Amino acid sequence: MRFQLALALLAVVGSARAEELTIALRVQAEGFQPATIAAPAGARIRLEVSNETATPIEFESFELNRERVVPAGQKATVYLSGLSAGSYEFFDDFNQKRRGVLTVE
Amino acid sequence: MLETLLITWRETLEAALVVGILLTYVARSGQRRALRYVWLGSAAAVVAALICASASGGAMALLGGETQEVVQALIVFGAVGVLSWMIVWMHRSSHSIQGNLHRQADSALATGRLIGLAAIAFVAVFREGVETMLFLWGVVVQRGMQLATMPLVGAGLVGAGLAVATAWLFFRGFSFLSLRTFFRTTGVLLLLVAAGLLTSGVNKLIGLGYLPPLVPQVWNTSWLVRDGSPLGALLGALVGYRSRPSLLEVLAFAFYFPPMLWALNHAETATRAAGLGDESARPAA
Numbered sequence: 001m002r003f004q005l006a007l008a009l010l011a012v013v014g015s016a017r018a019e020e021l022t023i024a025l026r027v028q029a030e031g032f033q034p035a036t037i038a039a040p041a042g043a044r045i046r047l048e049v050s051n052e053t054a055t056p057i058e059f060e061s062f063e064l065n066r067e068r069v070v071p072a073g074q075k076a077t078v079y080l081s082g083l084s085a086g087s088y089e090f091f092d093d094f095n096q097k098r099r100g101v102l103t104v105e
Numbered sequence: 106m107l108e109t110l111l112i113t114w115r116e117t118l119e120a121a122l123v124v125g126i127l128l129t130y131v132a133r134s135g136q137r138r139a140l141r142y143v144w145l146g147s148a149a150a151v152v153a154a155l156i157c158a159s160a161s162g163g164a165m166a167l168l169g170g171e172t173q174e175v176v177q178a179l180i181v182f183g184a185v186g187v188l189s190w191m192i193v194w195m196h197r198s199s200h201s202i203q204g205n206l207h208r209q210a211d212s213a214l215a216t217g218r219l220i221g222l223a224a225i226a227f228v229a230v231f232r233e234g235v236e237t238m239l240f241l242w243g244v245v246v247q248r249g250m251q252l253a254t255m256p257l258v259g260a261g262l263v264g265a266g267l268a269v270a271t272a273w274l275f276f277r278g279f280s281f282l283s284l285r286t287f288f289r290t291t292g293v294l295l296l297l298v299a300a301g302l303l304t305s306g307v308n309k310l311i312g313l314g315y316l317p318p319l320v321p322q323v324w325n326t327s328w329l330v331r332d333g334s335p336l337g338a339l340l341g342a343l344v345g346y347r348s349r350p351s352l353l354e355v356l357a358f359a360f361y362f363p364p365m366l367w368a369l370n371h372a373e374t375a376t377r378a379a380g381l382g383d384e385s386a387r388p389a390a
């Protein structure tokens with residue numbers, strides 16, 4: 001009962017999503033493609049991370065306070081909103097040579 | 106190689122600490138039989154994590170990445186519920202152990218509580234286990250199944266072993282505490298772990314776009330403790346530390362305590378009342 005209630009609540013909150021800006025971010029063996037992405041301050045961002053490598057990756061950013069495991073060949077959407085101007089670094093926690101920056105202005 | 110070791114150390118630490126708290130608690134309160142349940146829950150989680158990690162391309166993909174994440178968040182919330190319930194009864198039974206009342210009755214834990222212990226150990230190990238396995242699996246696939254890969258996998262396993270050692274050292278320090286202080290300390294630690302778990306579930310739902318962060322970054326303490334540092338990892342594992350939390354996460358953490366403190370206080374007075382009732386009932390009978 002409580003479980004269904006929680007699901008219903010999630011659905012309601014989920015449907016109230018605002019206008020979104022979608023940014024595609026591909027993860028390839030050499031690194032993030034593109035390694036630098038940009039967005040306006042305050043926007044609601046859908047960051048679509050597609051893992052094009054043969055192994056799982058973990059999109060992680062201390063500065064954005066996000067982490068998400070993406071299995072090989074799959075795509076995951078990471079939501080960001082209300083960011084103030086600045087640059088936010090992100091990396092693949094499973095292969096930390098892969099790094100990138102989100103510039104918000 | 107050092108990177109591999111550090112990653113598995115970080116991933117395994119949280120699970121090791123939670124299982125460590127449960128084991129020390131159960132051992133010190135003399136409920137030896139319950140130890141087996143904690144180990145059983147942990148072992149089952151390792152097996153389940155192995156299965157999930159190896160099936161992540163096939164069966165798990167059918168579920169869809171986002172559904173998986175939502176399910177994980179719901180499991181975390183479920184774990185917070187079970188953990189909170191356990192904190193309350195642990196608090197109650199620690200009182201009776203200290204007062205030497207009901208010792209017999211308490212030494213045989215009810216089945217529900219044993220399953221609760223196993224469930225918490227399971228969730229703690231499973232959560233981190235899947236990630237660790239996926240990571241190590243990735244290392245093997247990336248380098249190929251060859252002799253040169255083995256040191257890397259070895260480093261990963263050493264990292265996991267070191268996490269268990271870290272947790273063990275952490276709890277060695279506890280053995281010098283008196284029973285009273287010990288129960289107090291583990292009680293407070295478990296409350297912080299539960300609040301941290303709740304916060305991490307909320308963080309997941311924010312990342313999935315189901316909850317608004319309200320304010321994306323309330324403060325920034327990365328100058329004091331960096332998220333990736335060993336101290337940051339330890340605090341992250343224990344209390345869900347993040348250097349740049351959103352307002353919703355801070356609120357979730359803060360609002361966990363008032364109802365729990367009320368429930369603990371209530372449990373304490375109820376135990377006292379029951380204890381007195383017993384004492385006065387005995388001579389009459």
